[in-house]
Amino acid sequence: MPLPALRTFVEVARWGSFKKAAHALNVTPTAVSHQIRKLEEQLCCDLFERHVRSIALTREGVRLYPVLEEAFGRIADALDAVQRDLSRSSLVVSATMAVSTFWIAPQVGAFRAAFPEQGWRILASDDVVDLSGGEADLAVRFQRSSDRNLESFDLAPGRFAPVAAPSLYPLSVRDAPLLAFEWMSPHPEAPDWEKWWQEAGLGRLDTGRIAWFSDEAHAVQAALSGQGVLLANISLLGRELAAGLLQRLDGPLLPYGQFRLVRARKRRSAAEEAAWQWWCAALSKMARSIDKENPAAE
Numbered sequence: 001m002p003l004p005a006l007r008t009f010v011e012v013a014r015w016g017s018f019k020k021a022a023h024a025l026n027v028t029p030t031a032v033s034h035q036i037r038k039l040e041e042q043l044c045c046d047l048f049e050r051h052v053r054s055i056a057l058t059r060e061g062v063r064l065y066p067v068l069e070e071a072f073g074r075i076a077d078a079l080d081a082v083q084r085d086l087s088r089s090s091l092v093v094s095a096t097m098a099v100s101t102f103w104i105a106p107q108v109g110a111f112r113a114a115f116p117e118q119g120w121r122i123l124a125s126d127d128v129v130d131l132s133g134g135e136a137d138l139a140v141r142f143q144r145s146s147d148r149n150l151e152s153f154d155l156a157p158g159r160f161a162p163v164a165a166p167s168l169y170p171l172s173v174r175d176a177p178l179l180a181f182e183w184m185s186p187h188p189e190a191p192d193w194e195k196w197w198q199e200a201g202l203g204r205l206d207t208g209r210i211a212w213f214s215d216e217a218h219a220v221q222a223a224l225s226g227q228g229v230l231l232a233n234i235s236l237l238g239r240e241l242a243a244g245l246l247q248r249l250d251g252p253l254l255p256y257g258q259f260r261l262v263r264a265r266k267r268r269s270a271a272e273e274a275a276w277q278w279w280c281a282a283l284s285k286m287a288r289s290i291d292k293e294n295p296a297a298e
Contacts, residue, residue, distance in 0.1 A: 008035040009047060010072055013057055013065040090119030091275050094136035096184075098216035099259075100124035102236050103140065107282055114278055118271065126184050126215070131264040137272065138263050138279060142233075144187065150262040153280045156235040156287035158257035160191040162249040163234065163241070165226040173249050174202060177228035178210045181219035191254040193231055199252040235259060238286060259287070 011021035012032060022029040040047055047061035057065060095104050100122050111120065129135040131150060146152050162173050183190050197205040211228060213219035220237065223230035224245055232246075236259075240246045261280055268276070 002038075005035045005039040005042075006068055007072060008032055009039055009061075010065065010068050012036060012048070012055070013061065014069070016055060018055070090121050091138070091272075092121050092123050092136040093279070094123040094125065094129045094131075094139040096126045096140075096142070096216065097124050098220065098236060099140045099142075101217045102220070102239065103283060103286065106239065107279075107286075110282065111278065115271075115275060118275065131262065138261060138276065140259060140283070141262055142257050142259055144189075144257050146258075146260065147262065149265070151265050152260045152262045153284070155259040155261055155283050157255060158233050158259065159235050160196070160231055160254040160256060161234050162196070162229045162251055163223060163232045163237065163246040164229040164249060165224055166244065166247055167226040168229065169247070173200075173229055173251060179213065179219050179222050179228040179230040180210050181213045181216040181230075189256065191231060191256050196231055196252060196254060199254065235287065259283075 008021065008025065011024050012018055015021045015024065018029050018032045018036075022032045025032065036047065043060070045060045046058050047064065049056045049058055093104055101124075104122050104124075111118075123129060123136050128141070129139060131137075131139060140155070142158060164171075164176065168176055178193055180193055193210055194205050194207065197203075211222070213222065216233075219230055220232060220240075222228065223232065224240065229249060234241060234248060234253075237246055241248060261276075261283060263276060
């Protein structure tokens with residue numbers, strides 16, 4: 001049976017209209033009618049009951065439609081997967097803008113050296129990508145609880161404390177400009193300046209002193225440039241703290257959440273498994289070095 005005629009039949013059955021099917025297929029209604037009539041002649045049966053203002057599937061059409069609809073759907077899915085693989089032809093690592101900036105990007109050289117024939121791409125977005133749908137191969141996520149639908153590897157716990165550039169010293173937290181970023185998914189337990197201020201026993205906080213950023217990475221960049229003190233996740237900023245670009249200020253440490261490397265549960269090639277193991281080792285080593293270089297963070 002000719003595939004164009006079968007595809008035309010599926011569209012007519014889906015839309016319940018020759019005219020609408022023609023629009024979907026970008027052909028004329030006459031062409032649709034011709035394809036359906038040709039298919040009916042080859043099958044020696046009618047597939048549609050034709051009325052003045054409507055059409056309906058015959059018994060034979062009802063039997064044929066779900067099978068063909070599923071078949072063409074699977075073909076479309078397979079073609080999309082092939083095109084997606086060809087368009088990226090690389091390992092895609094997804095992470096927020098902040099994680100991409102401070103954790104993933106610094107690993108580019110080492111990953112290329114370990115996998116010289118493997119292409120790869122950072123998908124930097126604060127939106128949660130669909131790993132099961134193939135939007136990315138791996139993702140670093142900051143979670144309150146693990147997702148049972150994903151395979152995960154714990155990297156580092158979230159630990160929040162005030163940090164500032166050395167240029168602000170000896171200015172104290174009490175007197176310095178304050179910086180903060182907005183949580184993508186706010187939660188009552190998420191650390192903020194008011195919780196830290198209360199924990200530190202500094203009395204009442206004037207929230208009007210806080211300069212807000214919609215993106216965590218931008219807030220960190222503002223802190224690095226000496227614009228104020230940021231209540232930051234110090235687990236994310238181990239390199240900057242170790243290099244002295246930022247310094248942790250005295251005061252309480254607020255624990256919250258967990259960084260995890262996650263991926264969809266499915267069979268993988270040896271190369272994909274090797275890349276997963278490399279990222280687990282590389283990022284967990286970075287997380288351990290934070291405590292080694294910054295014992296105050298423990």
